[in-house]
Structure formats: C-alpha cells, structure tokens
Amino acid sequence: MSLLAPLRDLAIDDEIAAAIDTIADAESNNINALGYDQWGFRRETAKIYYSLGKLIFSYFRPQVHGIDNLPTGRMLVVPNHSGQLPFDAVSVSIACLLHGKPPRLVRAMAERWVPTLPFVNIAFSRSGVVLGDPINCRNLLEADQGILVFPEGVRGSGKTWWKRYQLAHFGRGFMRLALQTHSPIVPVGIVGAEESIISIADIKPLADALGIPYVPVPALLPLLGPLAFLPMPTRFHLYFGEPLEFDGPFDDEDEAVDAKVAVVQDAVAKLIKRGRKERTGWFD
Numbered sequence: 001m002s003l004l005a006p007l008r009d010l011a012i013d014d015e016i017a018a019a020i021d022t023i024a025d026a027e028s029n030n031i032n033a034l035g036y037d038q039w040g041f042r043r044e045t046a047k048i049y050y051s052l053g054k055l056i057f058s059y060f061r062p063q064v065h066g067i068d069n070l071p072t073g074r075m076l077v078v079p080n081h082s083g084q085l086p087f088d089a090v091s092v093s094i095a096c097l098l099h100g101k102p103p104r105l106v107r108a109m110a111e112r113w114v115p116t117l118p119f120v121n122i123a124f125s126r127s128g129v130v131l132g133d134p135i136n137c138r139n140l141l142e143a144d145q146g147i148l149v150f151p152e153g154v155r156g157s158g159k160t161w162w163k164r165y166q167l168a169h170f171g172r173g174f175m176r177l178a179l180q181t182h183s184p185i186v187p188v189g190i191v192g193a194e195e196s197i198i199s200i201a202d203i204k205p206l207a208d209a210l211g212i213p214y215v216p217v218p219a220l221l222p223l224l225g226p227l228a229f230l231p232m233p234t235r236f237h238l239y240f241g242e243p244l245e246f247d248g249p250f251d252d253e254d255e256a257v258d259a260k261v262a263v264v265q266d267a268v269a270k271l272i273k274r275g276r277k278e279r280t281g282w283f284d
Contacts, residue, residue, distance in 0.1 A: 011052075012047045013051040015098060016047055016051045017047050017051075019098060020043055020050065020105065024043040031043070039125070039128070040126060040130075041105075041107075041126065046127045046128060049123055050093075053090045056087060056090050056094075057091050060196070061284075062095060062238050064095045064099050065237070066241060066242075067100060067101075067238075068101065070096065070104055071186070072102070073144045074142070074144045075183055075185070075186055076146075076178055077147065077148045077186045077188060077240075078188060078268065079092055079150060079190050079238075080156060080188075080189060080190055080268050081152045081168075082159055082193045083193035084157060084196075084197040085157075086108075087231060088193040089150070091190070091193075092188060092190070096146065105145075106128075106146040107129065107130050108129045108130075108149075109130065109132035110132055134176075147177075147183075151171050151264075152167065152168040153168075155168040158216065159199070160202065161194075161198050165272055165276065167272075170262075172258065172261055174261075175246065175260050176257060179247075179248055186241065186242075187241040187244065187267035189238075189241070189272040189274065190237070191275030191279060192234045192236040193234070196231035197216065197230075197232070198218060199218060200218075202214045202215065202216060203215040235279070241268075244267060
C-alpha cells in the first residue's frame with residue numbers, strides 16, 4: 001500500500017480533495033471509522049474518481065450559471081439527460097462540488113442495470129452514486145443529502161440526433177420523493193451534451209443481447225471507425241434554476257402529481273431554451 005501511495009497522491013487533484021474534505025468533515029456523523037458511509041461512499045477513494053471527473057469536466061469546459069441557486073440541506077437536482085454517455089452527470093456533479101457555496105456532493109441515481117457492471121459498480125458506489133431506488137433516495141434526503149436525478153432516464157441519454165433537446169416525459173418518482181421529504185427541486189438545463197456524441201440510430205437487437213439500454217450509431221462511425229464513439233469537445237452550458245417547492249400528499253393521484261411534474265419539466269425546458277439562445281456555437 002505504501003508503494004502505491006505516491007501514485008495515489010499524484011492522481012488526486014488538490015481542489016477536489018479540499019472540497020471533499022470540507023463535506024466529509026461536515027457530515028462526519030454519517031461516516032464510520034473505516035471512512036465509509038452507509039451507502040458505500042468513501043472519502044479517500046472518491047477523491048480519485050472525482051479528480052478523474054474534473055478532467056472530464058475540463059474537457060467540456062462548462063460555463064456554469066446560477067449555481068448560487070443550490071440550497072443548503074436536502075435537495076433534488078433535476079437536469080435534462082443526453083449525450084449517450086453520462087458526461088452530463090459528471091459535469092453537474094463536479095460543478096456542484098467545486099462551484100457550490102458551500103461545496104455540495106450530489107448523489108447521482110443510477111439505473112438498475114449499472115450495478116451489474118464489474119468495476120463500474122464499485123467505482124460509482126465509492127464516489128457516492130447510489131441505486132435509483134425510492135428507499136435509497138428517501139433515506140438520503142432525510143439525511144439532508146443532495147440527489148441528482150434524471151427523470152428522463154435512458155430515454156433521454158440515448159436520444160438520437162433527430163430528437164435533440166426534445167425532453168422525454170418526466171417520470172413521477174422524483175416528485176413523490178420531493179413531496180414525501182419536503183425537499184426543494186433545482187431544475188437544471190444542460191446545453192452542449194447533445195452534440196458531443198451525435199447518434200443517428202439505436203441498434204436495439206444488439207442492446208438487448210448485451211443487456212444494456214441502447215447501442216448508439218455515431219454519425220461519424222463510417223469515417224472514423226471506433227474513434228467515432230469518443231465525444232467531441234463541445235462546450236457544455238449548465239443553467240441552475242431557482243429551487244421549486246411543492247406541497248401535497250406524496251401518494252396523491254397520478255394526475256395531481258403529473259401537474260407538478262409538468263412545472264419542473266417546463267422549468268428545465270425554459271433553461272435549455274435560454275442556453276441555446278445565449279451560446280454562440282457548439283465549441284464557443
């Protein structure tokens with residue numbers, strides 16, 4: 001272990017380490033003697049993965065707007081989803097950690113198929129990612145944690161070029177959790193991820209055979225071969241809106257919950273529209 005320590009130290013970004021230490025110290029009552037919390041997050045391991053995340057963040061050079069809208073305590077951060085690979089989730093997480101005042105470590109909700117991936121499941125768990133289960137989410141919110149949830153799910157991340165910036169229907173689960181735990185919802189509009197990997201089709205038979213949600217066909221696949229699956233360095237624009245708060249029973253009729261969900265979806269759509277209007281180009 002001592003032989004690997006210098007390599008580990010080189011892999012950790014100082015800014016990331018300081019932010020995670022700030023959070024972990026504030027939440028020390030949730031962390032056991034071995035450095036883990038009850039959801040599998042481990043501070044020292046997370047520093048390595050978040051340092052890698054910062055490199056991804058830097059690659060897309062996000063412009064962050066409205067980060068001061070993040071409240072303290074429990075919250076649900078709700079962005080649009082796109083880009084084939086979860087670079088948008090990485091970017092929002094790093095923005096909250098490095099630009100939030102105070103730094104916020106948002107717990108991203110993973111699809112149920114993600115924990116089946118070797119190595120990835122452990123990396124995600126140690127970084128604070130948790131299975132998108134209602135009980136997990138409720139417990140985290142009641143512990144005053146921040147949750148990052150994409151209500152579009154894979155329907156959003158796997159969108160083809162023809163459906164870019166068209167929001168897929170938001171599910172109700174996040175709203176029922178917000179109502180149950182009295183948590184504010186921060187809408188986020190992400191612009192730029194749609195263009196990072198342009199998919200023109202989805203090979204569904206192959207996706208089913210591999211047990212994954214989709215297999216995109218990048219627009220540059222015939223020309224660049226496997227390199228077409230690498231993202232282009234488009235600039236991301238992250239727009240954090242003002243927190244939205246809702247009242248009512250969490251087990252209300254679907255129609256009543258849908259009306260509240262529509263308010264959030266409309267807020268995200270407006271932030272996307274603003275971002276597309278304000279940016280000057282894909283790469284700026």
